[in-house]
Amino acid sequence: MSKKNKLILNGKKKINRPKTNASLQKTSVSLPKTKGKQKPVINFKTDWQYASAPESISHIQLKKRYELFINGTFVAPDKPVYFDTINPATEQKIAEIAEAGESDVNKAVKAAADAQKYVWSKIPASERAKYLFRIARIIQEKSRELAVIETMDGGKPIRESRDIDIPLAAAHFFYYAGWADKLNYAVPGKTPQPLGVAGQIIPWNFPLLMAAWKIAPALATGNTVVLKPAETTSLTALKLAEIIQEADLPPGVVNIITGAGKTGSLIVNHPDINKIAFTGSTDVGKIIQRSLAGTAKKYTLELGGKAANIIFEDASIDQAVEGIVNGIFFNQGHVCCAGSRLFVQESVFDKVMRKLKDRMETLVVGDPLDKNTDIGAINSKAQWEKITKYQAIGLKEGGECYQSSCSVPSQGYWFRPTVFWNVSQASRIVQEEIFGPVLTVQTFRTVAEVVEKANNTPYGLSGGIWTDKGSKIFKMAGELRAGVIWANTFNKFDPTSPFGGYKESGVGREGGLHGLMPYLKY
Amino acid sequence: MVTIEKSERLKILKTYKLYIGGEFPRTESGRYFSLKDADGNQIANVCSGSRKDFRNAMVVARTAFGKWSKRTAYNRSQIVYRIAEMLEARKNQFTDELTIQGVDKVKAEREVHEAIDLLIYYAGWADKYQQLFSSVNPVAASYFNFSLPEPTGVVSIIAPEENSLLGLVAMIAPVITGGNACVILASESKPLCAVTFGEVLNSSDVPGGVVNILTGSRKELLPQFSTHMDVNAVFYGAGIPEELKEIQMNAALNVKRVADSNVMHSGTGKEMQDPYLIMNFQETKTIWHPIGI
Amino acid sequence: MKYQLDKHPIDQVGVEERVARFNSRSIKKQSKVQAIKLAISMLDLTTLEGKDSAGKVRQICAKAVRPWEGMEDVPSVAAVCVYPNHVKTAKRALGDSGVKVASVATAFPSGNSTLKIKLEDTRFAVNEGADEIDMVISRGRFLCGEYDFVFDEIAAVKEACGEAHLKVILETGELDSYQNIRLASDIAMDAGADFIKTSTGKIEPAATLPVTLVMLEAIRDYFYRTGKMIGMKPAGGIRKEKEALQYLVMVKETLGEAWLSPHYFRFGASTLANDLLMQLQKEATGYYQSLDYFSID
Known part of the structure; x- marks a missing residue:
């Protein structure tokens, strides 16, 4: 007799299977009813609830007003226009943020272009690496503060900003740091060179992480940066500016200017920018792609999806x-x-x-x-x-x-x-x-x-x-x-894993070895 | 009265048609333009391809892409090599065609040789660029993670006016070596080699629809080549900045990739040998999978 | 085959990531006090050593009924767990306290004996007064794919249990994969287990959070399918209050209110009790505690 038959015989006939666990069920506190076709239901409204466990905000340092980070210092915009950044969980204002106008964008691009030409391209690649490592370390040191600010400004749960956004941001700097003096291995058969000034525009969903995705490979490849965070979530990018100051990065290598779409389009259309990296909606991505037509600017676009x-x-x-x-x-x-x-x-x-x-x-x-x-x-x-x-x-x-x-x-x-x-x-x-x-x-x-x-x-x-x-x-x-x-x-x-889309989800890859290419000419 | 002497045989003139889906149709528009040599003598009537011809070519290209991209790399390598074999066998025909279109004989011969050598070069890349440009990514968690290039899809190609054979081949080769299908607009002033190259392709195991060749007015067709919503990428080789800008603007309609190369219309065959040209029409795909039991 | 290993595929990394997410829950203040008391009430205070004696058994019974004199509303534990020959002593010591006596049986811990002896072992413990029987499955047979053998053995022991509840120990540390653990859980429940239990405590690793999650999910599927509630008992290796609370979080978010009860969830442990008590006292006083102030039984 086959094993199969034996099993059925044993399972269904020979053995008296106990009918229910009735005796135990009698004592059940809230046994769901299972009459007729009604499905058994699990009750997740438990008597035991998690008490609120708020992350402390006492250790964070925020200014009432944030200026533009240009050429290594925080400077007021030429026209004194500021907008509020709001905590979406409380609808309370957290701070005021400067709006960069045309002359401010010009200043930032000039600072970046000069820094690229006279400083960043002159120092040895191995020294460039050290700056990036240093930034990674300071992000790690300030990770709790950054996580809290990210959560306050953007509304994302502290569990995610603490466990994902901030550690990954640090990891990106740490990963790309090591590439700075190894670029010849990244582009086989070629001698890669930096593009110049990268204009970078990032979204509000992963504010600091996106800043890291953009800045780290740009700097590793010898470019300098003008970055604009999203207008609803500028704070951690500005904290990153403070970290960049603390890391003693040469002035102008990274410039962080705040504002909305208008500021972004000033960056996109600036003639002295050599590369645009944008993450955001497909609609805006298409406008940018169109704006860049006829220019020599390289671009990467990380756009929408519907996975x-x-x-x-x-x-x-x-x-x-x-x-x-x-x-x-x-x-x-x-x-x-x-x-x-x-x-x-x-x-x-x-x-x-x-x-x-x-x-x-x-x-x-x-x-x-x-x-x-x-x-x-x-x-x-x-x-x-x-x-x-x-x-x-x-x-x-x-x-x-x-x-x-x-x-x-x-x-x-x-x-x-x-x-x-x-x-x-x-x-x-x-x-x-x-x-x-x-x-x-x-x-x-x-x-x-x-x-x-x-x-x-x-x-x-x-x-x-x-x-x-x-x-x-x-x-x-x-x-x-x-x-x-x-x-x-x-x-x-x-950070080691390339990311980016097919079709209308974008052009180019960020992350990993492949993330270096869009910042190099070869 | 015309008399035909016994020894004189009437020459058979070639009808130059389009190459779409592995067939040689006339343009659906019925239009043609007269190609003349430097002295104004008629060389041939060439099809003036239309937007509908382009549309038809796109349909077959999309279908062909699916199968072509799934061919093994070894198979694609052999087929690209086969194109070179076929071209080698017919090199005199191409030299003659270049010459009657006004190319100096010596230069024409060199151009044909370089085109053949270029195909050999890319045939060799077909099963190598993937290794060179893929990676296993050491992510900081229990996942196996790797990235590999995959063809972008259907590429529309604007071939250069000069280098009417070499430039054409140099633009098709990296695109199809990488598993894409393409629709190409031939040199407007020197279209003959493009059509004859279609015959080479047709006899070299390249599946119908993988390469489609149109002749006609660049001014008229450029907008079609760059606005069609099923085109994934445009490869521009004619070297005119205004045209490139128009393509780049149109590309934004559906985020087409745009690549341009200035060596196509003015460079040598050697300068056209570049695996990064293959990579212009590749997407990097990254795959994650947990490592566990 | 009725039972197939690939019927419920389990992805190891997915399970472990889910557990990591449970572990990120922060249990504070009143919520913590409530959870600690709940955990105490779910304890199967265990002594399963060769050197167990009547005196030792009486000591843990005393602790089971009144885990700590230092605080008013500390609940009794759910059960004491002993070898069959100590059941009578335990039963007498516990009296009408409501604390149950659980006894291991079926050639514990290896299970390498004949069915006849296993059934006798079970009947003996039940006759001595055991309220609950903790049996072991035949892991060797299971790993050879003899699932029907394992099923029949459990069903036979269940029959021998009579009114006593049956906890089926899978000894997950020997089962190699989560997929095996899932299948063993299904077999045990189908064969009549009232509880499924991870470990004997004699094999490393004993209970782990991911293993327990796999078993809780098996219990959930069984409940979806039949409407019957099966209990869960992780046993061995759980020593700290923090871990115990992680288990409770997992139960809460996998099976909900009905399982947050000693009727459906138990901890098989011995040293966990004192850590729970220390943390309870810490919550009450605000001071971190020393073991010197808690009885070691």
């Missing part, structure tokens, strides 16, 4: 659910590579949805400074309105919607983790980048079908694949037209 996160039936489902959560709810969904389009193989749809909803119930939304917060404040009122608008569109399009039942504070901009299903490729919430904690779910049956749907977008930044089968991972990774593929994981970043 497919694909769950196959043979995936490790519990880890996949965690990957879905990391994919879309990390940083309130303010992530260009967010896994915002979930594709679930039909056979496991119910299972995945149930687990996802349960997991969403355990996400803590609220005070970003609380160490237990998973989802912080939406970065700005404008962004909150955009997400809310998309939610309405999703409902109007007939999607089914689930939001976690968590409470949110009355003050500030908040959005509960949200998932839509019964949506199609044609739905706007499936096509357009929402940049918030809103997930859409579609089902699929075959590999060919999901590949076609996943690639059916103008974007191509990232994608997720969840399956236990190795060969399927490589097949899928090859088929997806996207720059970063996370297989059995999602939203992982590392």
Whole structure:
């Protein structure tokens, strides 16, 4: 008799399986009812709650007003225009930030050009490296302060700014530092040279990390920098300016000027800038690309995305659910590579949805400074309105919607983790980048079908694949037209790992060896 | 009255057509322009390709891209080598065509030889650039992480006026060696070699649609080549700054990659040998996977 | 085959990252006090040594009922866990305190014996008054893929338990992979386990957070599927209050309110008790404590 038959015989006939664990269940405090077709429900509203655990803000040093960092010093803008930076969790003003006008941009570019020509290109590459190492170390030393400021200014949970943004920012400087005197190995067969002055414009979702992504490779390759942070999140870039002063970087090598889109366009169109590095929306990226037509400026663009996160039936489902959560709810969904389009193989749809909803119930939304917060404040009122608008569109399009039942504070901009299903490729919430904690779910049956749907977008930044089968991972990774593929994981970043998109998600790569190329002529 | 002497045979004139999807159609527009030599003698009627011809070429190029990009590197290498073999066999024809279009005989011969050598050069790269430009990235966590180049997709190419064969080959070779498909606009003043090169491609195992060649007015077609929303990248080799600017502006419509090269219209074959030209039409893909049991 | 190893794939890195995220929860003030008391009430105070004696068993029973005289509202622990021959002593010492007696059985800790002896071992402990039986699975057979053998053995022991609750020890430190642990959990639950338990305490590594997470997720799937609640007991290696609270965070966020109870979650430990008590006193007084002020039993 085969083993198979024996098992069935043993399992079903010979052995008297105990019917229930009834005796134990009698004493259960809140046993969910399981009558008829009603599904067993897990109650996450527990008697034991986490007390608030706010990170202390007593040790941070912030000025009331921040000037422009040009040529190694903080200087007032020529026209005394300032704007407020707001804590999106409290709607309170934190500080005033200078707005750089045309003459200020000119000064910053001049300082950078002079520094490149007379200082930065003259000192040995190995010395350049030492400055970068030094900056990395000071970021590490001040990491707690930087994390708190990042969270106050941008609304992201302290857990993320503390564990991800700030350590990665330091790691980027540390990684690129070592490249400074090894560039000949990076571009085989060529003798690479710096481009000159890099104008860098960064977004509000990872303020200090993006500054590090931009500045570290630019300096390692011998360029100098004029950087503009996003107007809603300037503070950590300005703290970085203080760190750069403390590191004794020669004046003018890094200039950090603040302001909104107008300041950015002054940088983009400045004739003495040799390279533009932009991270932000695809719409703005296209305007920049157009502006640069006919110039000799090199550029890298890191733009929007609408990543497919694909769950196959043979995936490790519990880890996949965690990957879905990391994919879309990390940083309130303010992530260009967010896994915002979930594709679930039909056979496991119910299972995945149930687990996802349960997991969403355990996400803590609220005070970003609380160490237990998973989802912080939406970065700005404008962004909150955009997400809310998309939610309405999703409902109007007939999607089914689930939001976690968590409470949110009355003050500030908040959005509960949200998932839509019964949506199609044609739905706007499936096509357009929402940049918030809103997930859409579609089902699929075959590999060919999901590949076609996943690639059916103008974007191509990232994608997720969840399956236990190795060969399927490589097949899928090859088929997806996207720059970063996370297989059995999602939203992982590392300074050694190149990042950037296909199609309308951008041009060029940042990070790793490949991140050096856009800052060099060869 | 025309009399035909016994010994005199009427020469067969070649009809120069487009090369789209592995076939040689006439332009759908029915338009042509007369190509004349320096003395004003008629050489040929050349198709004046239209926006619809370009559209048709894009459709077949997109389809061909999928399969071409999945060919093994070894296979692509052999096919590019095969193009060189076919070109070598027909080099006299190309020399003659260059000559009747006004290129000095010695220079024409050199141009054909350089074009052949260039194909050999890129045939050799087909299974090597991936190794040179890929990486295993030592991320600070339990993940295996690697980056590799993948072809960008469909590339539209504006070939130079001079170097009408060499420049054409030098622009096609890095693009298809890297697994892309392309639609190319031939030299407007010297279009003959481009069409004949289509015949070479057609007899050299290059799948139909991987390379598509149009002849016609650059002024008219340049906007099509740079605005089409299914074009992933534009490769410009004609060396006119205003045209390049127009392409760059149009490229922003869908974030096309734009590469330009000044060596195509004025350089030597040696100067056109550069693996970084392959890399202009590659995307770096990075893949993460956990390491565990 | 009814049981297939690849039915529930588990990704090691994913599990460990999830655990790291649980561990980033910050438990402070009232929340901490509440959690420590809950953890004390979930203790299976354990002595499983060759040199165990009636005197030793009576000592831990005394500690089980009143873990610490120094504070009013410290709860009793859930159970004491002893070898079968000490069940009677423990039962007598605990009286009507409500603290249960758990006994290891089935040729603990290796499980290398005949089913007949394992069943006799079980019946003996039950007859002596054990409320709970902690059995071990046959790991050797499991690793050879003889899942039906493992299933049948558990089912037979369950039958021998009668009214006593059955905790099934998987000895996860010998099972090599999370996927094996997941499968062993499924087999144990299907075969009638009331609790699944990580370890004997005799093999390193004993209980770990990732292993426990895999088992909690197996319990959750079983609950989704059947509506039945199975308990979880990490045992061995948990010595510090901070770790205990990390386990509770994991239970709270994986299985919710219903499992945050001694009926469904236990800690198999001995030295953990004093650390919980020290931290409780620290919360009350604000001073860091010394072991000199807590009885070592």
